[in-house]
Amino acid sequence: MKISATLLAAAALGGLLSAPAQAEEVLNFGIISxxxxxxxxTEWVPFLADMEKQTGFKIKAxxxxxxxxxxxxxxxxxxxVAWFGNKSAMEAVDRAEGEIFVQSVDADGNPGYWSHLLVHKDSNLNSVQDVLKNAGELAFGNGDPNSTSGFLVPGYYVFAQNGIDDPKKIFKRVVSANHETNAMAVANKQVDVSTNNSENLRLIQDRQPEKFANIKVIWTxxxxxxxxxxxxxxxxKDSRDKIKTFFLTYGVPTPTKTQDQVKKEIEVLAGLKWAPFKPSTNDQLLPIRQLELFKGRNKIAADANMSEADKKAKLAEIDTKLAELNKKMAAAK
Structure with a gap:
């Protein structure tokens, strides 16, 4: 029995000595579609590989x-950790314990980007009014419901401001897809008009110039x-510090980086159509929240089935929220 106990103890010690080091922390990095x-x-793998190398985390896309x-x-x-648009980031902040910590920067240094309506280059449609006037004969490619540029922004500026609460009520056919699919549908004449944005159009221009040549922008x-x-x-906190340091120094000269390393990082960012990141907070969502409220207000104001008392109460509630947002936006400037 003594021999058995000794052997068991030795085996246990050997197991501890030969056990692998504590597993590295795994971070799943979300990438919107x-x-x-x-x-x-193709665009993200080089960036995430650098993130893994510089933070010490195991990064999984x-x-x-x-x-x-x-x-x-x-x-x-x-x-x-995830890359979002503003609308989807708002959902993540409100429902998924999310918090904005940095913001991408356009490759040309622009402080943001633009939503577009696209048609085929041979189309007779040249404006929003052309689209709305002929909507009953048109197929429309709308964006993902959580997309800022593909859904929320055109939903407000193109439709809500023209008294339309739902594009499905006016178009002959409506399909929802990602930016690339919508742009290809326009280029191939599968839909008559679709949403998109300036960032995705640049990617299409680089990768599929023959398709890009078939696209016309009629609204920005x-x-x-x-x-x-x-x-x-x-x-x-220590994990957040490592992650934030990585983002804010990526593509930026530091004492620990060679010129070749910085050059490579800038090339990786260029593949994403970005320049180095800048700090940000949840305050960047304030104008997006404002758009959501405006859109909801217009829908309620146009609701013929709602009693005047209910409508007045709901509009007053939205106006209070808008006033609060305006104060926050003024304070954030």
Whole structure:
């Protein structure tokens, strides 16, 4: 028995000595579905490889067929850090423990990007009014419901401001897809008009110039704040510090980086159509929240089935929220 006990103790000690080091921390990085997963992987893999190398975390890309998949992934802690548009970031902040910590910067240094309406180059449609006047004969490619530039912004500026609360009520046919799919549908004459944005159009111009040549832009929105990067706010502080340092120094000269390394990082960012990141907070969502409220207000104001008392109460509630937002926006400037 003594021999057996000794052997067991030795075996246990040997197991401890030979046990692998504590597993490295894994971070799942969510990437919204603005285009095909194949294209997204091509653009993001070099960046995530550098993130893994410089932070010491094991970084795994997390793809989903729609924006909601990334939001829900963050909600259930299957995604810890993610690239979002502003509308989807708002959902992540409100429902998924998300928090904005940095913001992308356009490759040309623009402080944001623009939503567009696209038609085929041979189309007789040349304005929003042309589209609305002929909507009953047209097929419309709308964006993901959680897309800022593909859905929320055109939903407000193109439709709500023209008294239309739902494009499905006016078009002959409406389909919803990501930016790339919508642009290709226009180029191939599968839909008559679609939403898109300036960032995705640049990617299409670079990768598929023959398709880009078939596309005409007939509407451009006001400036949209650049895409945010969001983390779960319950990540440990030391993890958040490492992640934020990586983003804010990526593509930026530092004492620990060679010129060749900085050049390579700038090239990786160029593949994403970005320049180095800048700090940000949830305050960048304030104008997006304002758009959502304006859109809801217009819908309520136009609702003929709602009693005047209910309508007055709901409009007053929205106006109070808008006033609060205006104060926050003024304070954030």
């Amino acid at each position: 603005t285009e095909s997963s194949h294209n997204l992987k 997390f793809f989903a067929p729609d924006y909601a998949g990334i939001i829900e992934g963050m909600r259930f802690n299957k995604v810890q 929105s006001p400036l949209i704040p650049a895409d945010p990067i969001v983390w779960r706010k319950d990540l440990p």
